Amino acid sequence: xxxxxxxxxxxxxxxxxxxxxxxxxxxxxxxxxxxxxxxxxxxxxxxxxxxxxxxxxxxxxxxxxxxxxxxxxxxxxxxxxxxxxxxxxxxxxxxxxxxxxxxxxxxxxxxxxxxxxxxxxxxxxxxxxxxxxxxxxxxxxxxxxxxxxxxxxxxxxxxxxxxxxxxxxxxxxxxxxxxxxxxxxxxxxxxxxxxxxxxxxxxxxxxxxxxxxxxxxxxxxxxxxxxxxxxxxxxxxxxxxxxxxxxxxxxxxxxxxxxxxxxxxxxxxxxxxxxxxxxxxxxxxxxxxxxxxxxxxxxxxxxxxxxxxxxxxxxxxxxxxxxxxxxxxxxxxxxxxxxxxxxxxxxxxxxxxxxxxxxxxxxxxxxxxxxxxxxxxxxxxxxxxxxxxxxxxxxxxxxxxxxxxxxxxxxxxxxxxxxxxxxxxxxxxxxxxxxxxxxxxxxxxxxxxxxxxxxxxxxxxxxxxxxxxxxxxxxxxxxxxxxxxxxxxxxxxxxxxxxxxxxxxxxxxxxxxxxxxxxxxxxxxxxxx
Ligand SMILES: *[C@@H]1O[C@H](CO)[C@@H](O)[C@H](O)[C@H]1NC(C)=O
Numbered sequence: 001x002x003x004x005x006x007x008x009x010x011x012x013x014x015x016x017x018x019x020x021x022x023x024x025x026x027x028x029x030x031x032x033x034x035x036x037x038x039x040x041x042x043x044x045x046x047x048x049x050x051x052x053x054x055x056x057x058x059x060x061x062x063x064x065x066x067x068x069x070x071x072x073x074x075x076x077x078x079x080x081x082x083x084x085x086x087x088x089x090x091x092x093x094x095x096x097x098x099x100x101x102x103x104x105x106x107x108x109x110x111x112x113x114x115x116x117x118x119x120x121x122x123x124x125x126x127x128x129x130x131x132x133x134x135x136x137x138x139x140x141x142x143x144x145x146x147x148x149x150x151x152x153x154x155x156x157x158x159x160x161x162x163x164x165x166x167x168x169x170x171x172x173x174x175x176x177x178x179x180x181x182x183x184x185x186x187x188x189x190x191x192x193x194x195x196x197x198x199x200x201x202x203x204x205x206x207x208x209x210x211x212x213x214x215x216x217x218x219x220x221x222x223x224x225x226x227x228x229x230x231x232x233x234x235x236x237x238x239x240x241x242x243x244x245x246x247x248x249x250x251x252x253x254x255x256x257x258x259x260x261x262x263x264x265x266x267x268x269x270x271x272x273x274x275x276x277x278x279x280x281x282x283x284x285x286x287x288x289x290x291x292x293x294x295x296x297x298x299x300x301x302x303x304x305x306x307x308x309x310x311x312x313x314x315x316x317x318x319x320x321x322x323x324x325x326x327x328x329x330x331x332x333x334x335x336x337x338x339x340x341x342x343x344x345x346x347x348x349x350x351x352x353x354x355x356x357x358x359x360x361x362x363x364x365x366x367x368x369x370x371x372x373x374x375x376x377x378x379x380x381x382x383x384x385x386x387x388x389x390x391x392x393x394x395x396x397x398x399x400x401x402x403x404x405x406x407x408x409x410x411x412x413x414x415x416x417x418x419x420x421x422x423x424x425x426x427x428x429x430x431x432x433x434x435x436x437x438x439x440x441x442x443x444x445x446x447x448x449x450x451x452x453x454x455x456x457x458x459x460x461x462x463x464x465x466x467x468x469x470x471x472x473x474x475x476x477x478x479x480x481x482x483x484x485x486x487x488x489x490x491x492x493x494x495x496x497x498x499x500x501x502x503x504x505x506x507x508x509x510x511x512x513x514x515x516x517x518x519x520x521x522x523x524x525x526x527x528x529x
Pocket of ligand 1: 037203
């Protein structure tokens with residue numbers, strides 16, 4: 001077939017050819033990357049403070065019962081961060097002195113006995129527990145850059161909504177973690193703080209955009225974390241770093257105090273703020289706090305009868321330009337299906353939802369706004385300015401990352417807001433949402449890959465740019481979803497799945513996460529073996 005024939009052929013065929021070409025390039029790239037990065041990587045020391053391995057709710061209980069002091073827990077986190085950060089580069093700004101002061105106050109409140117323990121448990125369930133969040137949430141007094149060089153001296157005057165809710169319940173924030181430039185890519189790298197390395201193998205990515213957070217949680221440097229997710233930014237880092245991450249139902253956890261802020265109500269409905277933890281049992285209590293007054297909508301305390309659930313699953317979206325799902329991930333999904341069948345007599349039903357093939361055009365088109373991407377990362381506007389910046393990047397003197405500049409360029413292509421294509425994909429999104437809500441009802445869950453491959457090498461996502469289709473499409477539907485770790489691959493990299501439920505049925509995802517944590521072992525300490 002000649003180039004001309006390919007270019008003039010119907011869209012379907014053209015996509016297929018493009019798909020094959022991309023797979024070939026990615027395969028060649030893989031060899032290249034493995035030669036370039038395929039060394040041992042850097043070692044991180046084992047976790048020595050046992051408290052760092054425990055669930056948030058246990059740490060909170062031990063602090064309340066004076067089995068350990070808040071100061072001791074904060075100090076353990078600080079030690080651990082200092083031990084691992086030279087190899088991982090995940091933690092970017094601290095408030096250690098202030099955190100220690102708050103820890104001493106928490107210990108004093110408990111020691112004084114002025115408030116009965118039961119009352120403290122109700123009013124301040126996280127009293128004295130240290131946590132971290134990504135550098136796209138405002139934390140009073142800390143830099144708030146979102147990885148954008150233009151913002152490198154920006155300091156927050158108040159806390160983001162979700163951060164405030166947690167601090168009001170006694171949690172102590174110790175610092176913030178790295179993100180991709182403007183949080184708009186799935187490898188964590190920017191020109192303020194550099195690149196973050198995977199704790200299981202530092203030659204690999206941590207994912208994004210809550211990549212520093214996923215990394216720090218997995219490495220045991222913080223008791224729990226807060227992430228945000230508009231296309232997979234909680235779930236991909238949870239998956240690549242072997243921890244749990246929950247993106248809540250739309251409109252539950254406040255999105256205030258984030259940069260970039262969602263521009264329209266539709267995009268706001270895609271963006272979810274949620275917990276990232278080593279242990280599934282922590283997701284529910286943290287979500288309950290982060291949901292503020294909306295918590296009643298989720299009926300989180302209503303028991304879930306797993307035996308009565310309807311289970312649907314799909315192994316692959318068969319989308320063009322997306323990698324096939326790794327056989328080890330398919331195998332892990334099959335083990336989950338078998339477990340649910342043997343333990344809970346659940347017969348899962350396989351789905352072949354055809355519209356999922358369109359995940360990327362649906363997400364990309366629905367994410368379009370009138371604001372041009374480059375205005376958020378550069379002083380100048382327009383294609384010429386972007387091209388100039390790309391040249392500067394290649395010679396190593398741009399404040400922007402190459403991928404951001406490409407993203408800015410592609411933002412000048414594709415469907416304009418209000419165009420026929422744009423309106424078409426708004427409708428397709430609605431149809432897919434209807435299909436999902438009807439399938440899931442009030443007792444259904446959907447098992448789906450989080451991502452088609454375990455953590456790739458640094459920079460490799462450039463050759464596999466559309467692989468976040470598996471997470472992104474769920475954002476478009478506003479559905480709750482939890483990334484669940486299922487052990488390590490043969491190469492020693494975390495793998496897992498996501499479980500999706502209907503709107504405000506987050507408790508079904510969380511119940512399955514707890515069940516699979518017990519059955520499959522959940523988080524495993526990095527580089528332990
Ligand atoms: C990290 O990955 C490289 C390349 O695949 C491999 O050679 C190395 O053994 C891995 N390191 C660890 C600690 O597993």
